[in-house]
Structure formats: structure tokens, C-alpha cells
Amino acid sequence: MSYQALYRVWRPQRFDEIVGQSIITRTLKNALITKQISHAYLFTGPRGTGKTSAAKIFAKAVNCHYLKDGEPCNQCETCKAINEGRLNDVIEIDAASNNGVEEIRDIRDKVKYAPTQADYKVYIIDEVHMLSTGAFNALLKTLEEPPANVIFILATTEPHKIPATIISRTQKFDFKRIKPKDILDRMAYILDQKHVEYDDKALKIIAKAAEGGMRDALSILDQAMSYGDDQITYENALLVTGSVTNELLTTYMQQIVDKDTKSALITVQKILDGGKDASRFVEDLTSYCQDVLLYQQDPQMVEEMELGILDDHFKKLSGEISDQSIYQMINELNEIANSLRFTAHPDVYLEVLTVKITHLTDNPQQAATTGSSVNSTDVAKIKQLTEAVTQLQQEVQALKSTQPVGQPAAKDVGETTPKSIEAKPADSHIELAKIYPILGKATRKQLDHFKGIWPDLMTALSVPQRSVMHVSAPVAASGDGVIVAFQYPFLYQKAQGDPDLKDALENGLDRLVDRVPQIVFIPENQWPGIRRDYLKNHKNELKSKPGDQSQPAEATKKVDSVDEVEAKPIVKKAEELFGKDILDIKND
Template identity: 60%
Template sequence: MSYQALYRVWRPQRFMDLVGQEMVTKTLKNAIITHQTSHAYLFTGPRGTGKTSAAKIFAKAINCRFSKEGEPCNECETCKAITEGRLNDVIEIDAASNNGVEEIRDIRDKVKYAPTEADYKVYIIDEVHMLSTGAFNALLKTLEEPPANVVFILATTEPHKIPATIISRTQRFDFKRITAESILQRMIYILDQKNVDYDDKALKVIAKAAEGGMRDALSLLDQVISFGDNNVTLDNALLVTGSVTQESLFNYLKFVLSKDTTNALKEIQQIVEQGKDANRLIEDLINYCRDLLLYQQAPEMVSDGELGLLDDKFKELSQQINVTQLYQIIDELNKQQENMRFSSHQSIYLEVLTVKLTQLSTNSEADRVSNVDLSQIELLKQKIENLQRKVDNLSSNTVQTEKNNEPRKQVRKNTTKGQKNVKINLSQVYSVLNNATRQSLNELKQVWPDLMNMLSVTQRAIMHVSEPVAASENGVVVGFEYAFLCQKALEDQELIDTLENGLDRLIGKVPSLVLIPVENWPEIRSNYLKQRKNGAVVIADDTSEQSQDNDDQSASTQPTIIQKAEELFGTDIVEIKND
């Protein structure tokens, strides 16, 4: 008999032989044992994970009359006929080459006939996603209402290309990628059965290169055995798979990190001269960097995934390289891998990549931007702290002055020249109080922090000790903890404009702002309430004013011409003389 490939000779013949698909095999076996099999199944998953093998085993199991615990006996005539592919009741169809409407209509016409030898007629349609739209429509009705003794098994690597109407009429089983450890154990079992000498490291290289597909792993193993004359060595495995040794990857990355462009280029040239595939080299570098990145966070996970291939050099490199460098290297490798896909001069791309990697900056652009932002923030913090200290010093001086003048507060003093007093326009205050509501005040208090955030640092330093104390629909009385800051705010027209603009944006209107020292607020409110209690209409004259130290009596009325003069030139300059 002619030689058969390993993946054909060692194809699973029982559910227990399927490697890495325990959930699928257990479900199918239980369905067979309890006689709860469905009329249609959909097997999906990557190539070489056992979809078609599982379909054949299932076909044998439901037709085998000597099955035990859901497993076919593989000894009866039915099992042997299905294994050899000569049972007419188990039909395998390759949808890639039989994807037309006519082929599916032929199935639909023949499905109504009862099986000739077996209990069930089984249709195994491989690569079912290749069927045309018309073929899917022709298959749809048959899947929905098939005869009682017919089972459809659809297999595909691309389930997203199958119409939802087809998927909804099947039981779907997702075959997952087989772990490298499971592939390794299966290869060891096969080689032990064949009495072939092997190197453990060679099998680990093959298991990793297979990328979760058992068929790919056995095909590579077949090539290595043939190449090495029934001897599986590490060098032969590296040559067949096109993989690069861990030592070469380590040396290359070491030169890149030390910015040794010359030696890095020599290492690349040496790898290419050994016949290594450029795309495979990029893939190996990406996986190596990925392992370095994960090893810094979860060493056990990487050690298990790499099947113990990690050496001391790898562990040493993982401690030397930082995360930012790994991110940069992986990004560049990904970009170059995309560029090389359509190029016939891949070695040139490898050389350009090497030069680029050795010239990468230690700090990324994001780090530089972050450092600039941090420095600016620190500078702003220092400025705010300096302003706060100045305000505290002024406040302490004011408090000390008030303490020194406390015994003289009982007697009203005439304003001396050069001393600034806060003018309180009682007319504006009473106008707000006449229409003040708790709702308006609460609305202002809610938006006040947002309004403060709209101010500059200097403006915020003035307003940080203020808060609304009364508010109406069209006005708001703002109390200042320190009188000198209240006076400063009154003199700052730009600040008033900013506050009005901010209120317009926050509450959709511009109420008039009345600024007063908070120490005067209890007396103003008390006088206003007394007048309201007596039934008087509280209307203050527009020319009335209250001084900062005028706590015991209301503002005196001045002629309009004097009021205007004081508004224009200030009370420090205007001097009133009685005739």
C-alpha cells in the first residue's frame, strides 16, 4: 500500500481521540446515548481542529448497532464502510466545488428516499459557506422539514458567511483552537507508536508553528520526519517551519535596544541567508515581544504557553526592556508586516525596519506631551499658592486692623482722605429683596461653582470668598467675606463683564449684580425686614450709600450733583464744604 500522510493515518476514529474538543464530544455523545440527536448540525472553527473528523465519527455512532456510551465500535461492517468512505448512506460533499443550485436540488430530491444499509442517511457538507445564495435557498426548506431518518452536518471555517436562516435551523458547535500542549502530547504519542526518535524542543517548535491546528502540526511533523530520515531534530524543525531560534531573536532585540545598528543589520542578514521567511521572522519577533510584555505581568501564563522554551536570556531581557519600548517595537513590526505583504523585496523592508528600530526614541511623543502638561500644571499651582498667600496676608492684616479699631466702632467717624470705603447701593439691594425668592437663590448657588471655574486664576482669587446671599428673577446680592476684595471686584469692570457673560451661559439670563461685604448683610436685611413689617414700601433713594464701617446708621442722602461727582471722581478726591 502506498504511503499515507500522518494526519490521514492518525485521523480520530472515536470521540475520545479528538484532541482539545471535550465540550463538543461530551455533548454529542450524550445526545447519542439519550437518543436526542438533532436533524441538522453546524460545526465551525479554525482549520485542522477536527470538524470533519467529528462529523464522520458522529455518522458512525448513530448508525453503529454495537456502540457503547455513544462511541462507535469501529469493528462492525457499517463502521468500517463509513471509515473507508464506501457507505452510500453517508454522503460527503465539498461545497467549494459543488456550490450551485442544481447540486443542492439533487440532494433535496434524493433526501426523501430511505437509507439502503444504515439507519440514518447522513449528509456532510464541508466548507458550506461557499454555497451560492440560490443554493442556500434551495437547502433551506430541506433543513427546516427533513425526513425523520436524515441528518445534515454542515462544516465551515467562516460561519459569518452563512445566512442566519440556515444557522437558526441547526445546532451549532464551535471547535476551538487546540492548545500547543495538547498538540505536543498527541505528536509524542504518534512518534512513540511509530518508534521514531525525536527532540523535545523540535516538537515544541512544531506545536507552536501549527497555531492551534492538529492537521497542520501533523503535516509539519511529516515533513520533518522525511527531511531528517526518520529522525526529528531541532534544526530540521526550524528549517521546515521557517521559525527563527530564540537565540537569534534575543541577539537581534539586544542590538536594537543598545542602538547597535551595524550588528543588528548583520544579524538580520545572517537570518535571511539561512533561508528564513521574512514574514515568519516578523511574526516570530512580534510573538517574542508579546511574550516579553506578558512575562512582566504574568510569568506563569507565558511559561505555560511557551512549553518551557524560555531561557535565562529571555528572563534577563524582560527585566531590561520597559513597556514603552515594547509598545513602540510591536507597532513598528505590525506596520512593516503590512507593507511587506505586497512587496517582492522583503529583505529591503527588513533592513529599513532594523534601522528604524535602532533609532527609536526612548520617550514616546505621548510621554513628552505629558511632561509638558505636568510642568505647566505645576507652574499654575505655584502661582495659585502665591496668590493664596498674598490673600491670606492681606486678610490677616485686615483682621488685625479691625481688632485694633474695635473699641471705636460704636462712634461713627468721618471718612478720612486716602481711606477707601465700600459703597453699598441700598436702592439696588432693596430692589432685589423686594422680589427675592428661595428658588432664585438656590438656582444661583447651584451654578456658582461652575461660574467660578469660568474665571481666570486672578479673578478666581478675588471671587473665591464670595457667594450669593439673596436673589430675584432680575438681580442677585453677592456677599464678600472680606470688604477689600469686594471693593476690588467693584472696581474691576472686566470681572463684572465675565460674571455676567458666565451667568448668561449658565442660566440663560443676566441678572444685575449687587456686591456687598457680608459683614453688612445682617444689618441691611434686618432694616429691610423691619420696614416691611411696619407695612412701609421699601424703596431706598438711588443716592443712598453705606460705608464699610457704617454699621450703626443708614446712609445719608446727598444731593444728586454730589452723588454724580463722587461716582466720577471717587470719595477720596471729592471734598464737601457747607456754605
């Protein structure tokens, strides 16, 4: 027979062989012993924690006639048939590939028939969260009122995706992550049975890398056995898992605490040259920081978590580093971990990380108490600035008290930001050099043309691009360009800094008008001022041009008659009713 993976060969066949789920197995055995068997169960939990194995063992036990303390005998014909997968009354379904309504309806129709060999028909539906909404609805009625000889066992790693109506009709069992100590004992037992030599430290590395999943642990153990020719060594375990030695992590952390950037960078390069995975290194470093933080609070708990592989150097380091530094390091590690997922140059990110965390400082309050972060020169500068601010405040108060009656009071130092000084980010990027040439040739005909095709242009954009442009509209246009105004300045800034958006607009205009006019963005609240300034500055030039239907020519008349507009109440009323843009004021 061909070679089988360890997790298949050593799959539990009895409840007592399921590792780390004693509460669940005891509950299921007691239900079998007392004949209090439910019609539907829901097994939830992380991958590799024994959900499917428990379902198969329960299917055997419920049909075994030779139960002993709730355990199947594994010797009778029914148990053997289930172990070999040839009993038609135990049906395993993968919901990931059978998630449609038709498959569930087929089950609903077949549950009416009595089992052929066993006492119960058992349906094991794995990854049940993959069922469609229609499939869940089709399953609902069957779960609510199933035949007496049918049991459903649903297994999933994502219970939050299962409708509450399904969960309420089942007995729910939450499988927990398996403790590293339990995984270690199980691996040692399997290797002893196989007469394979192993290093205790190697098994501890594998148990930690499995992250609570027994199947993952056995898969890594399989790889280590293949790599080491049926010998499990510490070095092989590190190579297979991609982990960094505890000694190297401690050395790196000591260099960080000592703020020895150069040595830390050399250590990082050594780790990468050894073929270690950058993401794995960040994970190991995060776990190391967690251990240091927890060790400062409860050393015994960390000793149990790390399976007793903590050395004296680690314990000494835990007393040297502050919890504030650990918090900052973990934040930096989280950011780098996200960045590493999308880069082809992990060495750059690790080097940047090293420089940043070797320059971390504690919070200001702690720095003040230790005196390590603020030197005497900084203290002197701060004192000098504080005295200068106090003196300025006193002078302002003196000016207030001596100011003549009837004049406005001077503002406080904290209020020295008048509206004229307030920064307007939208103003600083207005491209007048591009706007004026367009205004010089702008016509009403061109503007009406662009307004007519504007909805078609918007439909050619992506959804995020349309969300930016939905409050914009052309306000002036010529044969060579179009000026687009935005109602909100922050959307104007977003559009101004998005070259892809401009490319999309130019491509769309190329298809609609067979040319690529220049597109200039402006905030709508600045448009009247820009237009007025242009007309005033180019008044003589515009008057010398023929009287076509251009916008500047029409607007020039408005500039000439500004005083009249202010003087005539009827014109003011017309502006209030219809707006200035459509008025054409002519002198009698």
C-alpha cells in the same frame, strides 16, 4: 500500499481521539447516549481543528448498534464501511465544487428515500459557506422539515458567510484552536507509536508553527521526518518551519534594546543568509514581543504558552524593555509585514525596520521622568523659546492697549494667519505657462467640440478615474490644447498628481479627435481670475487680431467695458440672471 500522510493515517476514529475539543465531544456523546439527536448540526472553526473528523465519527456513532459510552465500536460492518468510505448512506459533499442550486435540489429530492443499509442517512457538507444564495434557499426548507431518518452536518471555516436562517435551524458547535500543549502531546504519541526518534524542542517548534491546527502540525511533522530521514531534530524543525531560533531572537531584541544598530543589522543579515523567510522572521519577532509584554504581566501564562522553552536571557530582557517600546515595535512590525507581501527585496525592508526600531524612544512623559531622551541643551532651547513667545505676547497686549479708538485691534499671536497668507495648495501648481498659449488660440468652436465629446471620453475611463473627473468640464480649448476646470480643489489636486489619468485622457482624445491635444487642469474657482489676468495682460495683442469668434476677443470687450458693467443696473441684473460668460457688452 503507497505512503499516506500522517494526518490521514492518524485521523481520529473515536470522539476521545479528537484533541482539544473536549466540551464538543462530550456534548455529542451525551446526545447519542440519551437519544437526543438533532436533525442538523453546524461545525465551525479554524482549519485542522477536527470538524470533518467529528462529523464522520458522529455519522458512525449514530448508525452503530454497539455504542459504548457514546463511542462507535469501529468493529461492526457499518463502522467499517463508513471508515472505508463505501457506505452509500453517509454522503460527503464538497460545497466548494458543488455550490449550485441543482446540486442542492438533487439532495432535496433524494432525502425522501429511506436509507439502504444504515439507520440514518447522514449528509456531511464541507465548506458550506461556498454555497450560492440560491443553493442556501433550496437547502432551507429541507433543513426546516427534514425526513425523520436524515441528519445534516454542515462544516465551515467562515460561519459569518452563512445566512442566519440556516444557522437558526442547526445546533452550532464552535471548534477552538488547539493549544500547543495538546498538539505537542498528540505528536509525541504518534512518534512513539511509529518508533521515531525526536527532540522535544523540535516538537515544541512545530507545535507553535501549527498555530492551533492539528492537521498543519502533522503536515509539518511529515516534512521534518522526510528531511531528517525519520529523525526529528531541532535544526530540521527550524529549517522546515522557517523559524528563527529563540536564542537568535533574544540576541536581536537585546541589540534593539541597547540601540546597537550595527550589530542588529549584522544579525538580520545572518538570519537572511541562513535561508530564513523574512515574513516568518517578522511573525516570530511579533510573537516574541507579545511574549515579552505578557511575561511582564503574567509569567506563568507565558511559560505555558511557550511550552517552557523560555531561557534566563529572555526573562532578563523582559525586565529591561518598557511596554511603550513594545507597543511601538509591534506597530512597526505590522507595517513591515504588510509591505513584505508585495516586495521582491525583503532584505531592504528588514534593514529599514532594524534602523527604525533601534531609534525608537518612549513617550515624552516617560522620557521626562527618566531623563534619557532630553539632554540639557534641548531643555535650555525649549526654555529660551518659551520666554521669547511670552515676551511677544506681552508686546501684543501692550499694542492693543495703546491703539487709538476707531482703528481695528491687532490680532493675537495665535491669530496671525490672515486669509491672504493661508496656503492654497491648488494655486501653487497652476501651469500658467501652458494655459496662456491655449487661451491665445482658443475659440468657441473648439470648446463646443470638446464639450460635445466629453461624455464619450468619460465612458472610456476606469471607474476610479471617472470618480475624479465627474465634476470637471472643459472651459477653454484651441486646436492644440484644452483647459479643464474642477469644481473642487481637492479633486483638482488628485487629478494633477495622477499621470495615469492624463495618459488615459490623452489616449481617449486621440481616438475621438485623431490627435493628442495638451490637457491642463485648473480649479474652477481660480478660472475667472486667470482669464481676467490674461485678458488684461494681452489686451492690445487681442485687439490687433481679426474679430473671429475666439473667446479672448469676446472677453476683451468685457474687459473694456468693466466700468460700464459696474455703472449700469440693467447689466448687473443680466449678469445675475444669465452669468457673465454669455454676455457680449458693446458700446453704443
